[in-house]
Amino acid sequence: MSLEKNSQHITVGLAQIAPVWLDRAATTKKIIQYIEKAAAQGCRLVCFGETLLPGYPFWLDLTDGASFNSPRQKEIHAHYVDQAIRIDAGDLDDICHNAARLKIAVMLGCAERPIERGGYSLYCSCVYIGPDGEIGSVHRKLMPTYEERLTWSPGDGHGLRTHALDGFRVGGLNCWENWMPLSRAALYAQGEDLHVSIWPGNARNTEDITRFVAKEGRCYSIAVSGLMRREDFPHNTPHLEEILVHCPAILANGGSCIAAPDGSWIIPPTIDIETLLVATLDQKFVRQERQNFDVAGHYSRPDVTRLVVNRERQSLAQFNDGANNNTAANN
Secondary structure, three states, rough: OOOOOOOEEEEEEEEEOOOOOOOOHHHHHHHHHHHHHHHHOOOEEEEEEOOOOOOOOOOHOOOOOOOOOOOEEEEHHHHHHHHHHHHHHOOOHHHHHHHHHOEEEEEEEEOOOOHOOOOOOEEEEEEEEEOOOOOOOOEOOOOOOHHHHHEEEOOOOOOOOOOEOOOOEEEEEEEHHHHHHHHHHHOOOOOEEEEEEEOOHHHHHHHHHHHHHHHHHHOOOEEEEOOEHHHHOOOOOOHHHHHHHOOOOOEEEEEEEEEEOOOOEEEEEEEEOOOOEEEEEEEEHHHHHHHOOOOOOOOOOOOOOOOOEEEOOOOOOOOOOHHHHHHHHHH
16 A cells, blocks of 8 residues: 555644653653654644754763863763664664654654764664655755864765655755755755754744745745753753753753745744644645745756756775675585
8 A cells, every 4th residue: 555645635643852861762662652643633744853862962062072082082072972872773763763653754863873884983863764664865964064064974965865755755855954954955955845954953043944935935944943951851861960960951952843835934943842833734825825936846957057966875985896806605
């Protein structure tokens, strides 16, 4: 049976939640709880914030993250690497299984530890899981922002993809990538009409760019943010006392919201609460707004300006094992 409903409407959920910080197993359980809540409310797509699994690297700004060769920074980073997501090792299997069981798509931010880059560097990744439970794309943030570069590596264009979901095409970007016009254009060019931006959480980030993307792309624009409060640091966090010395009561206040294709608010930025925000979107609104402006269609001039996108997954080495080598190895 096809999972496509081919509907002109889609119900979406924005899970504005805090992680069980740097605890992969516990945060996965919480994510699944919110997937179930979203499905119970009829959602076909549920979205989670940037690196919610297992958490955003808040310690960098609180503990002199740029201190070179610091034993403290090395210990916290090692803990982060240990709790990061290895897709090849099955760390997302429970989430994928529940997406398939509930026939709901998931857009999830995670700190990824990919084996093809050696298995120790981390990437800020936006993962799309379809309602069949299959991972459709893993987009690694092209440019970590400011202090994020102390713990995350620059990604590549492999995950700049959109996905058919009912009557919509869904795409997503991480945090400040949403300010990068060419990254947005790469998704618009693929027919994106439901754009998801995932954030660690703060209304100051979502209140302007969400409406701007909606008006530029003539698409629905979703911003989903995490939460992080002082009490959300687990007691067994490495160097917790030092982290808390300069820690405010609220590090990330949310700001999740949805803008319509004309830039008007469907759900304005919501702050300071853990919640599941739900809205039903009508594809007709996209078609109406594209009557006078279609950024990838009738209002583009590819004969004058065009974008070239490299979607090759990057790695340090390419191994060419010829037929003779394979035969010798097998013998």
